[in-house]
Amino acid sequence: MTFTPHQFLVKASKIKNTDRTLTKIDATAGLGEDVLLLAAAGFPVQLHEYDPVIAALLRDALRRAAELPELAAIVGLKDDSRTALPELTAPPDVILFDPMFPERQKSALIKKKFQLLQNSERLCADETDLVNAAIAEHPHKVVIKRPHLADAKPNYSLKGKTIRYDCLGLPQSYVYV
Template sequence: MAQGQPAHGLALRFGAHGLELCCTRGGADVLCLRGDFTRMLPRLQPGSLQRELLVRAARIRRPTGRLVAIDATAGLGEDAMLLAAAGFSVQLYESNPVIAALLADALDRAAGVPALAPVVSRMQLHETDSRTALPKLPAPPDVILLDPMFPARHKSALVKKKLQLLQMLACPCADEAALLMAAIAARPRKVLVKRPLKGACLAGIKASHSFTGRAIRIDCLVLPGPQTH
């Protein structure tokens, strides 16, 4: 893919460091976004990784066999990378073709980095809507992560601008209830939902418990039945 079709001042093309989504104005790039997992290397160190809010929330007691996680709203894959580094085999679902292309390119580049290659080997990307894919999974996963897009808070101006760039492609989830019901239908041990710190519960469904950080919280829905831990 040498160049994508521009829309609303956006262009997808290969730059010096990989595939980039660029916002153009007057024929010049004003902001470019690309996936880059090398920036996550400090967070993947064992001491730091175990302190990550998502890793703490995803922990499975008395695991048996290979742990499987689904990132149903993958975006640029940073959460999935944390889960894979924590030992999960992660299936990533991203329905937006541009975001999926950025993520695929980032995974390809990360596979060539020795410190990241073992983690990337546990990540598999699917360019499809998780709402239709989740109920059809061949076996229940251990964890399903949902991160419906919400406005950036307590972040740097650059991060906010990059999130706004993503939001030009993928609007916040229009049917949160359908997304959550699809995750529940897949019968995981638990569903993790990333929310703003003071935001309402997804689709109004109360969590079993929550893990709270400085700017976000992760609501944990522990499901009843034989799959529950």
């Protein structure tokens, strides 16, 4: 079976053998593309974006998305995940990271929406702090949409032609999708 990048995201965000609603946090929300896909798949998601310009663009997208019932699962937008995660009252089930990639050295340009992000958002220079903040909250799974973020060793990876999700399953008692 061949998966699209969107299906990989949904698959990576699932936890087997549970019938309860899972809590998910997108710790690096960017323009919100991933969270919109997860919300459309029925996952409630809390967003975090530390860059104020990107957060303003995301707030506008969320305002418009709120008009669609299938996107009602988006919980809201918070600030920097490194400061917000320690304030959680209960551990989330899944924390997703999709930090900005370093600037490409190839001559071909990336897609325009990513050019906008790369030109306006600060490069994630503190990847280790982000991953450590997530792990400290004891989620069931950390999903990283970029290989080898902060040298984290995944339990497994979902790989496509253009995308890779590294999945760190934290408690051993769960079986992951």
